[in-house]
Amino acid sequence: MTVTKDHDFKKLVRARMAGTGETYTAARAALERQDPTDHAAYDAARREQDRLVGRLFTDGRLARVPARRKVRVGALLEVLSRFEPGRVYTEPEVNEVLLGVHEDFAYLRRELVNYRYLERAEGRYRVVARAPERAPVERQEIPDWEAVWLPGFLARRPARS
Secondary structure (H helix, E strand, C coil): CCCCCCHHHHHHHHHHHHHHCCCHHHHHHHHHCCCCCCHHHHHHHHHHHHHHHHCCEECCEECCCCCCHHHHHHHHHHHHCCCCCCCCEEHHHHHHHHHCCCCCHHHHHHHHHHCCCEEEECCEEEECCCCCCCCHHHHCCCCCCHHHHHHHHHHHCCCCC
16 A cells, blocks of 8 residues: 655545545545546545635635745635636736735736746736646645646636635
């Protein structure tokens, strides 16, 4: 039996175990071969994201930008959920969405582009069509549940309240 040392992924595995009754090994294997359109895995990843960033947002606004990268990326994914996949945004439209989240909209915009959640071309922005391939060094600073949540978000295009 192989046990992962990644804390975030272990939580995602345990959440799946609790929901399905699977053993750790079975839940881990299922998550590793996960289909991005699997609603149960997406929902588990969404719950993990909500747990992680829930304490950072008050009334839909980010109180402070987290210093820890994994937590910051979780917050960025929450911010990304305010955008509609497939829609093209002008820079002022992006700024307006981000101002609703935090006063430092330029920093958030730059981070969303740097982490390849938003694409920018000729002053226009859009949510990426596919989850970016991550280099090993990048994966160290990104929560494992991003690999399930982001493709699910892009495939399902869920409405956010």
